[in-house]
Amino acid sequence: MEDFRKSVVYQIYPKSFYDTNGDGLGDLNGVTEKLDYIRELGADYIWLTPFFVSPQKDNGYDVEDYYNIDPRYGTMEDFDRLSAEAQKRGIKLMLDMVFNHTSSRNEWFQKALAGDERYKNYYIFRKGKENGDPPTNWESKFGGSAWEYVPQFDEYYLHLFDVSQPDLNWDNPEVREQVEAVVRFWMKKGVKGFRFDVVNLISKGSFEDDYEGDGRRFYTDGPNIHKYLQELNEKTFGADKGIVTVGEMSSTSMENCFRYASEDGKELSMVFSFHHLKVDFAGNEKWVLVPYDFQKLKKILFDWQFGMAEHHAWNAVFWCNHDQPRVVSRFGDEGKYWKQSAKMLGTVIHCLRGTPYVYQGEEIGMTNTDFTDISRYRDVESINYYRILQEKGLRPDDAFRIIQIHSRDNGRTPMQWTDGQNAGFTTAEPWIGVNANHTDVNAEAELADEDSIFRHYQKLIRLRKELDVIAYGDFAPLDQKNAQILAYRRSYEGHTLLVVNNFYGRPVTWTCPEELEGYSCILSNYPDSEVKKEMELRPFESVVLYR
Ligand code: TEU
Ligand code: CA
Secondary structure (H helix, E strand, C coil), rough: CCCCCHHCCEEHHHHCCCCCCCCCCCCCHHHHHHHHHHHCCCCEEEEEECCCECCEEECCCCEEEEEEEEECCHHHHHHHHHHHHHHCCCCEEEEEEEECCCCCHHHHHHHHHHHCCHHHCEEECCCCCCCCCCCCEEEECCCECCEEEEECEEEEECCCCCCCCCCEEECCHHHHHHHHHHHHHHHHHCCCEECCHHHHCCCCCCCCCCCCCHHHHHHHCCCCCHHEEEEEEEECCHHHHCCCEEECCCCHHHHHHHHHHHCCCCCCCEECCHHHHHHCCCCCCCCCCCCCCHHHHHHHHHHHHHHHHHHCCCCEEEECCCCCCCHHHHHHCCCCHHHHHHHHHHHHCCCCCCCEEEEECCHHCCCCCCCCHHHHHHCHHHHHHHHHHHHCCCCHHHHHHHHHHHHHHHHHHCCCCCCCHHCCCCCCCCCCCCCHHHHHHCCHHHCCCCCHHHHHHHHHHHHHHCCCHHHHHEEEECCCCCCCCCEEEEEEEEEEEEEEEEECCCEEEECCCCCCHHHHEEEEECCCCCCCEEEEEEECCCCEECC
Protein backbone atom coordinates (compact mmCIF):
# COMPACT_ATOMS: atom_id res chain seq x y z
CA MET A 1 0.00 0.00 0.00
CA GLU A 2 1.13 3.47 -0.84
CA ASP A 3 2.21 5.25 2.33
CA PHE A 4 0.70 8.63 1.76
CA ARG A 5 1.78 9.67 5.25
CA LYS A 6 5.37 9.87 3.97
CA SER A 7 4.34 11.63 0.74
CA VAL A 8 4.12 15.24 -0.33
CA VAL A 9 1.82 16.53 -3.07
CA TYR A 10 2.70 19.41 -5.39
CA GLN A 11 -0.34 21.19 -6.81
CA ILE A 12 -0.25 22.54 -10.35
CA TYR A 13 -2.75 24.97 -11.85
CA PRO A 14 -1.78 24.20 -15.46
CA LYS A 15 -3.13 27.43 -16.91
CA SER A 16 -0.61 29.41 -14.87
CA PHE A 17 2.31 26.99 -14.76
CA TYR A 18 4.23 26.98 -18.03
CA ASP A 19 3.26 27.79 -21.63
CA THR A 20 5.04 25.83 -24.35
CA ASN A 21 3.18 26.89 -27.50
CA GLY A 22 3.14 30.65 -27.08
CA ASP A 23 -0.59 31.25 -26.62
CA GLY A 24 -0.31 32.81 -23.17
CA LEU A 25 -1.87 29.80 -21.42
CA GLY A 26 0.03 27.13 -19.55
CA ASP A 27 -0.41 23.61 -20.89
CA LEU A 28 0.24 19.92 -20.19
CA ASN A 29 3.48 19.96 -22.16
CA GLY A 30 4.54 22.75 -19.85
CA VAL A 31 4.09 20.44 -16.88
CA THR A 32 6.10 17.72 -18.64
CA GLU A 33 8.92 20.17 -19.29
CA LYS A 34 9.09 21.12 -15.64
CA LEU A 35 9.02 17.61 -14.15
CA ASP A 36 12.69 17.75 -13.23
CA TYR A 37 12.01 20.87 -11.20
CA ILE A 38 9.36 19.02 -9.22
CA ARG A 39 11.62 16.02 -8.78
CA GLU A 40 14.32 18.36 -7.52
CA LEU A 41 11.89 19.67 -4.94
CA GLY A 42 11.12 16.09 -3.91
CA ALA A 43 7.34 15.84 -4.27
CA ASP A 44 5.79 12.40 -4.81
CA TYR A 45 2.52 13.43 -6.44
CA ILE A 46 1.40 16.15 -8.78
CA TRP A 47 -2.20 17.22 -8.34
CA LEU A 48 -3.33 18.77 -11.61
CA THR A 49 -6.40 20.99 -11.43
CA PRO A 50 -8.96 20.22 -14.19
CA PHE A 51 -7.75 20.20 -17.81
CA PHE A 52 -10.85 18.54 -19.29
CA VAL A 53 -12.90 20.08 -22.09
CA SER A 54 -14.52 23.15 -20.57
CA PRO A 55 -15.80 26.60 -21.51
CA GLN A 56 -13.47 27.85 -18.72
CA LYS A 57 -16.04 30.02 -16.95
CA ASP A 58 -14.46 28.76 -13.74
CA ASN A 59 -11.08 27.79 -15.20
CA GLY A 60 -12.02 24.17 -15.84
CA TYR A 61 -14.12 23.50 -12.72
CA ASP A 62 -16.96 23.62 -15.23
CA VAL A 63 -16.50 20.34 -17.09
CA GLU A 64 -18.07 19.86 -20.49
CA ASP A 65 -16.48 16.48 -21.26
CA TYR A 66 -14.82 14.34 -18.58
CA TYR A 67 -13.16 12.04 -21.11
CA ASN A 68 -11.20 14.51 -23.20
CA ILE A 69 -8.49 17.12 -22.76
CA ASP A 70 -9.34 20.74 -23.48
CA PRO A 71 -7.36 21.68 -26.64
CA ARG A 72 -6.09 24.75 -24.78
CA TYR A 73 -4.16 22.39 -22.50
CA GLY A 74 -3.11 19.87 -25.16
CA THR A 75 -4.12 16.44 -26.35
CA MET A 76 -4.55 12.96 -24.92
CA GLU A 77 -1.12 12.13 -26.37
CA ASP A 78 0.31 15.02 -24.34
CA PHE A 79 -1.36 13.62 -21.26
CA ASP A 80 0.01 10.14 -21.89
CA ARG A 81 3.50 11.54 -22.39
CA LEU A 82 3.24 13.55 -19.17
CA SER A 83 2.10 10.42 -17.37
CA ALA A 84 4.98 8.32 -18.75
CA GLU A 85 7.61 10.99 -18.06
CA ALA A 86 6.31 11.50 -14.53
CA GLN A 87 6.45 7.77 -13.90
CA LYS A 88 10.08 7.66 -15.05
CA ARG A 89 10.85 10.15 -12.32
CA GLY A 90 8.86 8.35 -9.65
CA ILE A 91 6.14 11.00 -9.64
CA LYS A 92 2.47 10.02 -9.60
CA LEU A 93 -0.42 12.01 -10.99
CA MET A 94 -3.47 13.04 -9.01
CA LEU A 95 -6.42 14.26 -11.08
CA ASP A 96 -9.11 16.70 -10.03
CA MET A 97 -12.61 15.26 -10.31
CA VAL A 98 -15.44 17.78 -10.34
CA PHE A 99 -18.63 15.85 -9.71
CA ASN A 100 -20.80 18.16 -7.66
CA HIS A 101 -21.68 19.94 -10.90
CA THR A 102 -20.92 19.97 -14.61
CA SER A 103 -20.68 22.79 -17.09
CA SER A 104 -24.00 23.86 -18.57
CA ARG A 105 -22.37 22.99 -21.89
CA ASN A 106 -22.04 19.35 -20.83
CA GLU A 107 -24.05 17.07 -23.14
CA TRP A 108 -26.12 15.86 -20.18
CA PHE A 109 -27.28 19.36 -19.35
CA GLN A 110 -27.88 20.22 -22.98
CA LYS A 111 -30.16 17.18 -23.27
CA ALA A 112 -31.88 18.20 -20.04
CA LEU A 113 -32.56 21.68 -21.39
CA ALA A 114 -33.93 20.12 -24.57
CA GLY A 115 -36.55 18.47 -22.36
CA ASP A 116 -35.20 14.91 -22.17
CA GLU A 117 -36.62 13.68 -18.84
CA ARG A 118 -33.85 11.14 -18.35
CA TYR A 119 -31.24 13.90 -18.36
CA LYS A 120 -33.38 16.41 -16.53
CA ASN A 121 -33.18 13.94 -13.69
CA TYR A 122 -29.37 14.20 -13.79
CA TYR A 123 -29.74 17.70 -12.38
CA ILE A 124 -31.85 19.43 -9.75
CA PHE A 125 -34.88 21.15 -11.23
CA ARG A 126 -37.60 22.52 -8.97
CA LYS A 127 -40.71 24.69 -9.25
CA GLY A 128 -40.45 28.21 -7.87
CA LYS A 129 -42.55 29.49 -4.98
CA GLU A 130 -46.16 30.59 -5.47
CA ASN A 131 -45.04 34.21 -5.61
CA GLY A 132 -42.56 33.47 -8.39
CA ASP A 133 -39.47 33.46 -6.15
CA PRO A 134 -36.83 30.75 -6.57
CA PRO A 135 -37.50 27.44 -4.73
CA THR A 136 -35.31 28.48 -1.77
CA ASN A 137 -33.42 31.58 -0.68
CA TRP A 138 -30.00 29.86 -0.96
CA GLU A 139 -27.07 31.89 -2.21
CA SER A 140 -24.56 30.81 -4.80
CA LYS A 141 -20.96 30.64 -3.53
CA PHE A 142 -20.08 33.09 -6.27
CA GLY A 143 -22.84 35.54 -5.37
CA GLY A 144 -26.56 35.88 -6.15
CA SER A 145 -29.27 33.22 -6.03
CA ALA A 146 -28.28 29.55 -6.27
CA TRP A 147 -31.23 29.00 -8.65
CA GLU A 148 -31.59 29.86 -12.32
CA TYR A 149 -34.96 30.13 -14.03
CA VAL A 150 -35.60 28.07 -17.18
CA PRO A 151 -38.62 29.58 -19.00
CA GLN A 152 -39.42 26.55 -21.17
CA PHE A 153 -40.05 24.44 -18.04
CA ASP A 154 -41.21 27.23 -15.74
CA GLU A 155 -38.70 25.68 -13.33
CA TYR A 156 -35.38 26.54 -11.76
CA TYR A 157 -32.17 24.53 -11.63
CA LEU A 158 -29.76 24.54 -8.69
CA HIS A 159 -26.20 25.88 -9.09
CA LEU A 160 -24.25 26.22 -5.85
CA PHE A 161 -21.47 27.86 -7.89
CA ASP A 162 -21.72 29.83 -11.14
CA VAL A 163 -24.92 29.80 -13.18
CA SER A 164 -22.92 27.84 -15.78
CA GLN A 165 -22.25 25.08 -13.19
CA PRO A 166 -25.54 23.18 -12.64
CA ASP A 167 -25.44 20.77 -9.67
CA LEU A 168 -25.70 17.06 -10.39
CA ASN A 169 -28.43 14.96 -8.77
CA TRP A 170 -26.49 12.27 -6.90
CA ASP A 171 -29.73 10.76 -5.65
CA ASN A 172 -30.18 9.46 -9.19
CA PRO A 173 -28.29 6.11 -9.34
CA GLU A 174 -27.54 6.67 -13.01
CA VAL A 175 -25.58 9.83 -12.17
CA ARG A 176 -23.52 7.84 -9.69
CA GLU A 177 -22.82 5.23 -12.36
CA GLN A 178 -21.73 7.91 -14.81
CA VAL A 179 -19.36 9.37 -12.24
CA GLU A 180 -17.91 5.94 -11.48
CA ALA A 181 -17.30 5.34 -15.18
CA VAL A 182 -15.25 8.55 -15.36
CA VAL A 183 -13.09 7.54 -12.41
CA ARG A 184 -12.51 4.08 -13.87
CA PHE A 185 -11.55 5.61 -17.23
CA TRP A 186 -8.76 7.65 -15.63
CA MET A 187 -7.70 4.73 -13.42
CA LYS A 188 -7.18 2.67 -16.58
CA LYS A 189 -4.90 5.40 -17.83
CA GLY A 190 -2.68 4.76 -14.83
CA VAL A 191 -3.70 7.67 -12.65
CA LYS A 192 -2.75 7.00 -8.99
CA GLY A 193 -4.53 9.81 -7.21
CA PHE A 194 -7.79 11.71 -7.19
CA ARG A 195 -8.85 14.96 -5.62
CA PHE A 196 -12.63 15.28 -5.42
CA ASP A 197 -13.89 18.84 -5.72
CA VAL A 198 -16.39 20.04 -3.05
CA VAL A 199 -17.36 16.43 -2.59
CA ASN A 200 -19.18 16.94 0.70
CA LEU A 201 -21.83 18.99 -1.13
CA ILE A 202 -23.08 16.19 -3.38
CA SER A 203 -25.86 14.90 -1.13
CA LYS A 204 -28.55 17.53 -0.89
CA GLY A 205 -30.87 17.48 2.11
CA SER A 206 -34.19 19.23 2.26
CA PHE A 207 -34.93 22.23 0.09
CA GLU A 208 -35.88 24.77 2.73
CA ASP A 209 -35.34 28.47 3.13
CA ASP A 210 -32.40 29.29 5.38
CA TYR A 211 -33.14 32.10 7.82
CA GLU A 212 -29.77 31.77 9.59
CA GLY A 213 -27.31 31.55 6.73
CA ASP A 214 -26.85 31.16 3.00
CA GLY A 215 -28.32 27.67 2.76
CA ARG A 216 -25.18 25.65 3.27
CA ARG A 217 -26.50 23.81 6.30
CA PHE A 218 -29.05 22.10 4.05
CA TYR A 219 -26.56 20.61 1.59
CA THR A 220 -23.20 20.39 3.41
CA ASP A 221 -22.25 16.90 4.71
CA GLY A 222 -25.77 15.91 3.59
CA PRO A 223 -27.89 12.87 4.48
CA ASN A 224 -26.40 10.30 2.06
CA ILE A 225 -22.87 11.64 1.85
CA HIS A 226 -21.13 8.72 3.53
CA LYS A 227 -23.17 6.20 1.57
CA TYR A 228 -22.26 7.84 -1.74
CA LEU A 229 -18.57 8.09 -0.92
CA GLN A 230 -18.44 4.47 0.23
CA GLU A 231 -20.15 3.38 -2.95
CA LEU A 232 -17.73 5.40 -5.11
CA ASN A 233 -14.83 3.88 -3.22
CA GLU A 234 -16.15 0.30 -3.59
CA LYS A 235 -16.89 0.63 -7.27
CA THR A 236 -13.77 2.50 -8.33
CA PHE A 237 -10.52 3.39 -6.54
CA GLY A 238 -11.11 1.10 -3.56
CA ALA A 239 -10.00 -1.79 -5.75
CA ASP A 240 -6.48 -0.36 -6.03
CA LYS A 241 -4.80 0.24 -2.67
CA GLY A 242 -2.10 2.20 -4.46
CA ILE A 243 -4.51 5.02 -5.19
CA VAL A 244 -4.55 8.06 -2.94
CA THR A 245 -7.66 10.20 -2.62
CA VAL A 246 -8.40 13.56 -1.07
CA GLY A 247 -11.78 15.18 -0.67
CA GLU A 248 -12.23 18.92 -0.69
CA MET A 249 -14.62 19.50 2.20
CA SER A 250 -16.42 22.81 2.09
CA SER A 251 -17.60 24.16 5.50
CA THR A 252 -17.45 20.64 6.90
CA SER A 253 -17.56 19.41 10.49
CA MET A 254 -14.71 17.49 12.06
CA GLU A 255 -17.10 14.69 13.05
CA ASN A 256 -17.87 14.04 9.41
CA CYS A 257 -14.17 14.17 8.52
CA PHE A 258 -13.47 11.38 11.01
CA ARG A 259 -15.47 9.21 8.65
CA TYR A 260 -14.45 10.74 5.30
CA ALA A 261 -10.77 10.20 6.09
CA SER A 262 -10.86 7.26 8.47
CA GLU A 263 -7.89 4.93 8.30
CA ASP A 264 -10.33 2.04 7.72
CA GLY A 265 -10.17 3.26 4.10
CA LYS A 266 -13.90 2.98 3.38
CA GLU A 267 -14.19 6.52 2.04
CA LEU A 268 -11.13 8.68 1.25
CA SER A 269 -7.46 8.76 2.21
CA MET A 270 -7.63 12.31 3.54
CA VAL A 271 -9.50 15.62 3.52
CA PHE A 272 -8.94 19.30 2.94
CA SER A 273 -10.79 21.42 5.45
CA PHE A 274 -10.72 25.21 5.41
CA HIS A 275 -11.58 26.45 8.87
CA HIS A 276 -7.97 27.51 9.53
CA LEU A 277 -8.12 29.69 6.42
CA LYS A 278 -11.19 31.60 7.54
CA VAL A 279 -9.38 33.34 10.38
CA ASP A 280 -9.32 36.54 8.35
CA PHE A 281 -13.06 36.38 7.66
CA ALA A 282 -15.91 37.76 9.78
CA GLY A 283 -17.59 34.43 10.58
CA ASN A 284 -18.34 32.92 7.17
CA GLU A 285 -18.15 36.33 5.48
CA LYS A 286 -15.06 36.43 3.30
CA TRP A 287 -15.60 39.86 1.72
CA VAL A 288 -14.43 42.00 4.64
CA LEU A 289 -11.11 43.39 5.81
CA VAL A 290 -10.18 42.14 9.24
CA PRO A 291 -6.72 41.30 10.58
CA TYR A 292 -6.21 37.58 10.94
CA ASP A 293 -6.79 36.04 14.36
CA PHE A 294 -3.59 34.26 15.39
CA GLN A 295 -5.09 32.53 18.44
CA LYS A 296 -7.94 31.21 16.36
CA LEU A 297 -5.56 29.97 13.68
CA LYS A 298 -3.62 28.00 16.26
CA LYS A 299 -6.68 26.63 17.96
CA ILE A 300 -8.22 25.39 14.72
CA LEU A 301 -4.99 23.81 13.46
CA PHE A 302 -4.37 22.15 16.81
CA ASP A 303 -7.95 20.96 17.32
CA TRP A 304 -7.89 19.26 13.92
CA GLN A 305 -4.47 17.73 14.59
CA PHE A 306 -5.71 16.31 17.84
CA GLY A 307 -9.21 15.35 16.81
CA MET A 308 -8.31 13.58 13.60
CA ALA A 309 -5.52 11.60 15.28
CA GLU A 310 -7.77 10.60 18.15
CA HIS A 311 -10.33 9.26 15.68
CA HIS A 312 -7.77 7.54 13.45
CA ALA A 313 -8.34 9.85 10.52
CA TRP A 314 -5.84 11.60 8.28
CA ASN A 315 -5.49 15.29 7.36
CA ALA A 316 -4.20 16.99 4.27
CA VAL A 317 -2.16 19.93 5.60
CA PHE A 318 -1.76 23.10 3.56
CA TRP A 319 -1.78 26.89 3.44
CA CYS A 320 -2.15 27.51 -0.27
CA ASN A 321 -4.13 26.45 -3.29
CA HIS A 322 -5.63 28.05 -6.38
CA ASP A 323 -8.51 29.49 -4.33
CA GLN A 324 -6.43 31.09 -1.59
CA PRO A 325 -4.32 34.21 -1.22
CA ARG A 326 -0.57 33.57 -0.98
CA VAL A 327 0.42 32.57 2.54
CA VAL A 328 3.53 34.76 2.80
CA SER A 329 1.31 37.78 2.13
CA ARG A 330 -1.41 36.48 4.42
CA PHE A 331 0.25 35.21 7.60
CA GLY A 332 3.86 36.20 6.92
CA ASP A 333 5.61 39.34 5.74
CA GLU A 334 6.09 39.76 2.01
CA GLY A 335 8.41 42.71 2.63
CA LYS A 336 11.26 42.83 5.10
CA TYR A 337 11.00 39.26 6.40
CA TRP A 338 9.88 37.64 3.17
CA LYS A 339 12.39 34.82 3.24
CA GLN A 340 12.24 34.11 6.98
CA SER A 341 8.46 34.17 7.17
CA ALA A 342 7.97 32.01 4.05
CA LYS A 343 10.31 29.41 5.52
CA MET A 344 8.67 29.57 8.92
CA LEU A 345 5.21 29.01 7.43
CA GLY A 346 6.49 26.07 5.39
CA THR A 347 7.98 24.52 8.52
CA VAL A 348 4.72 24.84 10.46
CA ILE A 349 2.78 22.85 7.84
CA HIS A 350 5.39 20.24 6.94
CA CYS A 351 6.06 19.13 10.52
CA LEU A 352 2.37 18.57 11.29
CA ARG A 353 0.62 15.22 11.28
CA GLY A 354 -0.87 14.95 7.78
CA THR A 355 0.12 14.91 4.14
CA PRO A 356 1.52 18.30 3.10
CA TYR A 357 0.44 20.00 -0.12
CA VAL A 358 2.66 22.59 -1.78
CA TYR A 359 0.96 24.88 -4.27
CA GLN A 360 3.00 26.04 -7.28
CA GLY A 361 5.03 29.11 -6.39
CA GLU A 362 4.68 28.65 -2.63
CA GLU A 363 8.12 26.99 -2.62
CA ILE A 364 9.67 30.15 -4.09
CA GLY A 365 7.78 32.56 -1.87
CA MET A 366 5.35 33.95 -4.43
CA THR A 367 3.16 36.76 -3.10
CA ASN A 368 -0.32 38.16 -3.73
CA THR A 369 -0.96 40.04 -6.98
CA ASP A 370 0.14 43.62 -7.54
CA PHE A 371 -3.05 44.48 -9.48
CA THR A 372 -4.27 48.03 -9.00
CA ASP A 373 -7.23 47.88 -11.35
CA ILE A 374 -10.25 45.57 -11.46
CA SER A 375 -9.74 44.99 -15.20
CA ARG A 376 -6.69 42.87 -14.35
CA TYR A 377 -8.81 40.28 -12.51
CA ARG A 378 -10.06 37.14 -14.25
CA ASP A 379 -11.84 35.15 -11.54
CA VAL A 380 -15.63 35.03 -11.84
CA GLU A 381 -15.97 35.21 -8.05
CA SER A 382 -13.81 38.35 -7.74
CA ILE A 383 -15.57 40.10 -10.60
CA ASN A 384 -19.01 39.26 -9.17
CA TYR A 385 -18.15 40.40 -5.66
CA TYR A 386 -16.59 43.66 -6.82
CA ARG A 387 -20.05 44.49 -8.19
CA ILE A 388 -22.02 42.98 -5.27
CA LEU A 389 -19.99 44.89 -2.65
CA GLN A 390 -20.77 48.15 -4.42
CA GLU A 391 -24.44 47.22 -4.69
CA LYS A 392 -24.29 46.80 -0.91
CA GLY A 393 -23.10 50.40 -0.64
CA LEU A 394 -19.30 50.18 -0.51
CA ARG A 395 -17.27 52.80 -2.33
CA PRO A 396 -15.40 51.40 -5.37
CA ASP A 397 -12.03 51.88 -3.62
CA ASP A 398 -13.14 50.01 -0.52
CA ALA A 399 -14.66 47.20 -2.57
CA PHE A 400 -11.43 46.98 -4.55
CA ARG A 401 -9.25 46.78 -1.44
CA ILE A 402 -11.27 43.77 -0.27
CA ILE A 403 -10.89 42.06 -3.65
CA GLN A 404 -7.14 42.69 -3.58
CA ILE A 405 -6.79 40.92 -0.26
CA HIS A 406 -9.17 38.01 -0.76
CA SER A 407 -9.29 37.35 -4.51
CA ARG A 408 -8.60 33.83 -5.69
CA ASP A 409 -6.50 35.42 -8.44
CA ASN A 410 -3.84 36.05 -5.78
CA GLY A 411 -2.97 32.40 -6.21
CA ARG A 412 -3.39 32.31 -9.97
CA THR A 413 -0.83 34.69 -11.43
CA PRO A 414 1.77 32.94 -13.61
CA MET A 415 4.50 30.87 -12.02
CA GLN A 416 7.63 33.00 -11.80
CA TRP A 417 10.39 30.99 -13.44
CA THR A 418 12.92 33.72 -14.25
CA ASP A 419 13.54 37.45 -13.87
CA GLY A 420 12.99 37.87 -17.63
CA GLN A 421 10.00 38.82 -19.74
CA ASN A 422 6.71 37.46 -18.37
CA ALA A 423 8.78 35.71 -15.71
CA GLY A 424 9.67 33.10 -18.31
CA PHE A 425 6.10 31.77 -18.17
CA THR A 426 5.20 32.59 -21.78
CA THR A 427 6.51 34.39 -24.85
CA ALA A 428 3.02 35.76 -25.55
CA GLU A 429 0.61 37.96 -23.60
CA PRO A 430 -0.19 35.91 -20.47
CA TRP A 431 -3.89 35.23 -19.78
CA ILE A 432 -3.48 36.92 -16.39
CA GLY A 433 -0.86 39.45 -15.33
CA VAL A 434 2.57 38.46 -14.09
CA ASN A 435 3.61 39.98 -10.77
CA ALA A 436 6.28 42.66 -11.27
CA ASN A 437 8.25 41.21 -8.35
CA HIS A 438 9.38 38.31 -10.56
CA THR A 439 12.62 40.25 -10.95
CA ASP A 440 13.39 39.19 -7.36
CA VAL A 441 11.02 36.31 -6.71
CA ASN A 442 11.65 33.53 -9.23
CA ALA A 443 12.61 29.87 -9.46
CA GLU A 444 15.92 30.49 -11.17
CA ALA A 445 17.15 32.69 -8.33
CA GLU A 446 15.81 30.25 -5.75
CA LEU A 447 17.65 27.33 -7.32
CA ALA A 448 20.89 29.30 -7.43
CA ASP A 449 20.74 30.16 -3.72
CA GLU A 450 21.65 27.43 -1.23
CA ASP A 451 19.78 29.29 1.50
CA SER A 452 16.56 29.89 -0.46
CA ILE A 453 12.94 29.19 0.37
CA PHE A 454 13.03 26.46 -2.28
CA ARG A 455 15.97 24.78 -0.52
CA HIS A 456 14.08 24.99 2.76
CA TYR A 457 11.03 23.26 1.28
CA GLN A 458 13.35 20.66 -0.21
CA LYS A 459 14.75 19.96 3.27
CA LEU A 460 11.28 19.78 4.78
CA ILE A 461 10.21 17.21 2.19
CA ARG A 462 13.36 15.19 2.75
CA LEU A 463 12.90 15.28 6.54
CA ARG A 464 9.42 13.73 6.27
CA LYS A 465 10.96 10.78 4.47
CA GLU A 466 13.89 10.46 6.86
CA LEU A 467 12.18 10.86 10.20
CA ASP A 468 9.28 8.59 11.10
CA VAL A 469 8.30 10.98 13.88
CA ILE A 470 7.17 13.52 11.26
CA ALA A 471 5.06 11.03 9.34
CA TYR A 472 3.71 8.97 12.22
CA GLY A 473 4.24 10.86 15.46
CA ASP A 474 1.64 11.93 18.00
CA PHE A 475 0.86 15.61 18.21
CA ALA A 476 0.77 17.84 21.29
CA PRO A 477 0.55 21.63 21.51
CA LEU A 478 3.15 23.59 23.50
CA ASP A 479 2.23 26.78 25.36
CA GLN A 480 -0.82 27.13 23.15
CA LYS A 481 -2.01 30.47 24.56
CA ASN A 482 1.27 32.27 23.85
CA ALA A 483 0.52 35.53 22.04
CA GLN A 484 3.32 35.26 19.52
CA ILE A 485 4.50 31.65 19.31
CA LEU A 486 3.08 28.62 17.59
CA ALA A 487 4.82 25.55 18.98
CA TYR A 488 4.17 21.85 19.10
CA ARG A 489 5.68 18.49 19.91
CA ARG A 490 5.59 15.34 17.84
CA SER A 491 6.60 12.01 19.37
CA TYR A 492 7.07 8.51 18.05
CA GLU A 493 8.89 5.45 19.36
CA GLY A 494 11.21 7.36 21.67
CA HIS A 495 11.93 10.16 19.20
CA THR A 496 10.68 13.67 19.72
CA LEU A 497 10.43 16.72 17.53
CA LEU A 498 9.84 20.23 18.87
CA VAL A 499 8.69 22.82 16.35
CA VAL A 500 8.82 26.42 17.57
CA ASN A 501 7.74 29.40 15.46
CA ASN A 502 7.61 33.12 16.03
CA PHE A 503 4.68 34.40 13.94
CA TYR A 504 5.60 38.06 14.27
CA GLY A 505 8.18 40.54 12.99
CA ARG A 506 9.38 41.37 16.51
CA PRO A 507 11.66 39.29 18.71
CA VAL A 508 10.34 37.35 21.68
CA THR A 509 11.83 35.45 24.59
CA TRP A 510 10.29 32.05 25.11
CA THR A 511 10.88 29.50 27.80
CA CYS A 512 10.49 26.06 26.37
CA PRO A 513 8.30 23.94 28.67
CA GLU A 514 10.36 20.84 27.76
CA GLU A 515 13.77 19.86 29.13
CA LEU A 516 16.15 20.21 26.20
CA GLU A 517 18.71 17.55 27.21
CA GLY A 518 19.80 15.60 24.16
CA TYR A 519 18.11 17.74 21.53
CA SER A 520 19.79 19.11 18.45
CA CYS A 521 18.54 21.77 16.04
CA ILE A 522 17.87 20.07 12.69
CA LEU A 523 16.24 22.97 10.86
CA SER A 524 15.98 26.71 11.23
CA ASN A 525 15.48 29.82 9.13
CA TYR A 526 18.42 31.66 10.70
CA PRO A 527 22.03 30.51 10.30
CA ASP A 528 22.85 30.34 14.00
CA SER A 529 19.89 29.04 16.02
CA GLU A 530 20.87 27.45 19.32
CA VAL A 531 19.25 24.81 21.52
CA LYS A 532 18.42 26.73 24.69
CA LYS A 533 15.62 26.54 27.20
CA GLU A 534 15.36 30.33 27.21
CA MET A 535 14.94 31.02 23.53
CA GLU A 536 15.50 34.47 22.06
CA LEU A 537 13.46 34.14 18.91
CA ARG A 538 14.15 36.67 16.19
CA PRO A 539 11.48 37.95 13.73
CA PHE A 540 9.61 34.97 12.25
CA GLU A 541 12.28 32.64 13.58
CA SER A 542 11.46 28.96 13.32
CA VAL A 543 13.43 26.12 14.87
CA VAL A 544 12.98 22.38 14.70
CA LEU A 545 14.63 20.43 17.52
CA TYR A 546 15.02 16.66 17.43
CA ARG A 547 15.96 14.03 19.98
O1 TEU B 1 -13.73 25.31 -4.48
C1 TEU B 1 -14.71 25.21 -3.51
C2 TEU B 1 -15.05 26.42 -2.73
O2 TEU B 1 -16.13 26.46 -2.18
C3 TEU B 1 -14.12 27.55 -2.55
O3 TEU B 1 -12.88 27.44 -3.04
C4 TEU B 1 -14.76 28.75 -3.09
O4 TEU B 1 -14.42 28.90 -4.44
C5 TEU B 1 -14.30 29.97 -2.38
O5 TEU B 1 -13.79 29.70 -1.16
C6 TEU B 1 -15.50 30.86 -2.22
O6 TEU B 1 -15.15 31.97 -1.49
C7 TEU B 1 -13.67 24.35 -5.47
C8 TEU B 1 -12.54 24.65 -6.40
O7 TEU B 1 -11.32 24.53 -5.71
C9 TEU B 1 -12.75 26.00 -6.99
O8 TEU B 1 -11.69 26.44 -7.76
C10 TEU B 1 -14.02 25.94 -7.80
O9 TEU B 1 -14.34 27.21 -8.28
C11 TEU B 1 -15.20 25.41 -6.98
O10 TEU B 1 -14.87 24.27 -6.22
C12 TEU B 1 -16.31 25.00 -7.89
O11 TEU B 1 -15.96 23.87 -8.62
CA1 CA C 1 -0.14 27.09 -24.14
